[in-house]
Amino acid sequence: MECREMAGRIHEFLDGDLDEYNNQLLQQHLRTCDRCYRHMRELQRAIAFVQSASHIHVPADFTDRVLAKLPAPTKSFRFANWLRKHPMIAAAAVFLLLMTGSISASWFERNPVIQVASANLDKLKIDHSRNVVIVPAGTKIDGDIVVRNGSVEVQGEVTGNVVAIEGKVFLASTAQVAGNTEEIEAIFEWIWYELKNIGNDLLPATP
Amino acid sequence: MFAGEDSMEFVEKRLIERAKRGDREAFAELIEIYKDKIFQLAYRMVGNRQEAEDIAQETFLRVFANLHTYDDQYKFSTWIYRIATNLCIDRGRKKKPDFSLDEEIEQGEGLDWYSRLSSKEQTPEEKVVTQELQETVQDALSQLAPKYRSIMILRYIEDLSLQEISDILKLPITTIKTRIHRGREALRGRLRFM
Numbered sequence: 001m002e003c004r005e006m007a008g009r010i011h012e013f014l015d016g017d018l019d020e021y022n023n024q025l026l027q028q029h030l031r032t033c034d035r036c037y038r039h040m041r042e043l044q045r046a047i048a049f050v051q052s053a054s055h056i057h058v059p060a061d062f063t064d065r066v067l068a069k070l071p072a073p074t075k076s077f078r079f080a081n082w083l084r085k086h087p088m089i090a091a092a093a094v095f096l097l098l099m100t101g102s103i104s105a106s107w108f109e110r111n112p113v114i115q116v117a118s119a120n121l122d123k124l125k126i127d128h129s130r131n132v133v134i135v136p137a138g139t140k141i142d143g144d145i146v147v148r149n150g151s152v153e154v155q156g157e158v159t160g161n162v163v164a165i166e167g168k169v170f171l172a173s174t175a176q177v178a179g180n181t182e183e184i185e186a187i188f189e190w191i192w193y194e195l196k197n198i199g200n201d202l203l204p205a206t207p
Numbered sequence: 208m209f210a211g212e213d214s215m216e217f218v219e220k221r222l223i224e225r226a227k228r229g230d231r232e233a234f235a236e237l238i239e240i241y242k243d244k245i246f247q248l249a250y251r252m253v254g255n256r257q258e259a260e261d262i263a264q265e266t267f268l269r270v271f272a273n274l275h276t277y278d279d280q281y282k283f284s285t286w287i288y289r290i291a292t293n294l295c296i297d298r299g300r301k302k303k304p305d306f307s308l309d310e311e312i313e314q315g316e317g318l319d320w321y322s323r324l325s326s327k328e329q330t331p332e333e334k335v336v337t338q339e340l341q342e343t344v345q346d347a348l349s350q351l352a353p354k355y356r357s358i359m360i361l362r363y364i365e366d367l368s369l370q371e372i373s374d375i376l377k378l379p380i381t382t383i384k385t386r387i388h389r390g391r392e393a394l395r396g397r398l399r400f401m
């Protein structure tokens with residue numbers, strides 16, 4: 001009967017669950033009982049065999065094949081793809097927008113700084129507590145709105161695109177946006193990356 | 208600033224956020240992190256490379272399609288292992304009826320097994336022996352019922368904690384322990400003659 005009890009302790013031991021008292025009982029028993037000793041050794045060997053199963057690897061083109069099977073890009077990523085194809089225009093446009101927007105409006109907040117570019121800055125509101133730029137209900141904004149380091153909440157109407165860089169775009173039920181709404185993360189990082197890539201492409205290939 | 212597991216989780220969280228927005232490069236990086244682990248799990252479950260690759264692919268396609276439902280309170284690894292384990296078990300179900308380990312144990316451990324081993328024993332080269340050991344381990348695993356096999360693989364090949372296995376399978380930790388105990392006994396019965 002003692003051996004039966006020990007079987008449970010052996011498994012608890014292998015799971016690292018055995019307390020000091022029961023561990024002592026088990027070790028003492030193992031010193032005197034060949035059968036339980038062998039039982040323990042065989043379990044440990046079985047575990048070691050399974051652990052020794054060699055680790056296998058997927059073929060090198062696995063990731064590419066999975067990516068090729070993904071569904072077509074969704075709308076929210078299309079703008080980013082467009083930027084990817086036209087990095088120079090995109091870089092120029094975004095910098096220009098942000099520069100003119102932030103300089104003319106001087107809407108600098110303490111860190112992190114919300115930057116807004118729009119032709120109708122006077123109609124926009126900023127909710128400082130939520131770090132959100134609001135297009136109030138009943139107002140109409142001509143052209144695009146670009147917000148960086150904050151979110152945009154559209155309650156009224158926008159005739160162009162609404163873009164949040166490192167932020168989100170919220171649309172109220174009353175919102176009307178003629179263009180696209182986009183949320184972009186860390187745009188400068190990858191524009192910079194794309195620009196560098198273009199630089200590489202212009203260099204003559206080494207033989 | 209970050210070290211070990213924490214930095215890994217931090218990197219993963221960023222990648223998941225980007226992938227949720229449809230960023231394929233981020234998703235490709237997630238595949239890179241998990242592809243071998245998932246393939247390994249599938250291969251040990253189904254015992255066939257081609258099928259294991261199909262399961263691994265399907266796992267990532269499902270992850271991508273369901274990213275918006277992923278709750279980041281849980282570890283990403285827990286979620287992806289759950290998807291993969293379910294796919295493996297579903298596939299096994301379609302192929303052959305589930306058999307029970309409890310019967311197997313009672314049937315006296317591996318006489319048949321022993322005779323099969325001794326017939327293979329002639330080859331002298333060490334390489335072949337290693338190869339045989341690998342096959343023996345795989346065979347022993349494949350003879351476990353899936354509900355035991357998955358747990359033994361997660362524990363001893365994927366090297367996961369009992370708690371994480373309990374999270375993956377959504378089973379109480381006591382159930383996991385009972386199955387590990389039985390799984391170990393069954394493997395012992397099949398590997399004791401090695």
Ligand SMILES: [Zn+2]
Nearest residue numbers: 003033035036
């Ligand atoms: Zn004993």
